[in-house]
Amino acid sequence: MEIVFKILGWSFTFGVPLVVVVAILGLRKNEGVWGNTIAAINVSFAALIALNYWEDVASLLAGMYAAGLFYWDFIAIWLLFLVAYALLDEVTRHLTRVKVKFPDPIELLGTPAAGLCLFAVFFLFYTFTLHLAPLGNPSEQGGIASYDLMKAKSYDILSSGNLAPFNSTNTFDSNKVFVNQNSRRAALKHVAESKGTTSFEGTVPKRN
Numbered sequence: 001m002e003i004v005f006k007i008l009g010w011s012f013t014f015g016v017p018l019v020v021v022v023a024i025l026g027l028r029k030n031e032g033v034w035g036n037t038i039a040a041i042n043v044s045f046a047a048l049i050a051l052n053y054w055e056d057v058a059s060l061l062a063g064m065y066a067a068g069l070f071y072w073d074f075i076a077i078w079l080l081f082l083v084a085y086a087l088l089d090e091v092t093r094h095l096t097r098v099k100v101k102f103p104d105p106i107e108l109l110g111t112p113a114a115g116l117c118l119f120a121v122f123f124l125f126y127t128f129t130l131h132l133a134p135l136g137n138p139s140e141q142g143g144i145a146s147y148d149l150m151k152a153k154s155y156d157i158l159s160s161g162n163l164a165p166f167n168s169t170n171t172f173d174s175n176k177v178f179v180n181q182n183s184r185r186a187a188l189k190h191v192a193e194s195k196g197t198t199s200f201e202g203t204v205p206k207r208n
């Protein structure tokens with residue numbers, strides 16, 4: 001059964017974003033390099049918007065209905081992403097009604113290249129959101145790496161990124177927000193495991 005769970009885990013991890021991106025590209029098959037590049041940019045900006053504001057929306061939703069606490073993080077980030085992408089797509093469609101035409105060789109190579117960029121951005125965003133979902137440890141479900149290792153690597157990459165010459169004045173996580181959020185999630189997970197449910201009652205661990 002272990003191999004079955006691993007196959008299902010890999011299919012869920014890679015299959016879902018691949019199907020979504022193929023669907024997006026299918027709907028935009030006549031857009032060429034220009035349209036698909038804009039789609040990739042829209043997905044990037046929509047992901048950035050969602051990543052920056054999902055906690056505010058999740059806190060608002062949790063205040064309205066605390067019993068669904070374990071679901072609000074996941075719902076909030078996807079709600080923001082979908083709304084942001086829909087708005088950006090609508091705006092860019094109106095602003096770029098005249099499509100830029102490139103020579104055939106560029107169209108031939110550039111269209112799939114833009115599609116790969118779109119897949120890469122969406123895949124990174126999608127896999128990040130899985131860690132906000134009310135799921136078990138990804139490493140126990142055929143995931144590609146230990147959840148704790150992935151968290152540590154993400155923190156290390158973001159922290160070392162501050163050594164870049166153009167970012168010397170800003171320090172990532174100077175207030176230890178990242179660590180506090182992990183502590184909060186650990187507290188939520190403990191409650192869920194001890195009660196055997198994702199329905200939440202009582203004092204909610206604070207967002208610091």
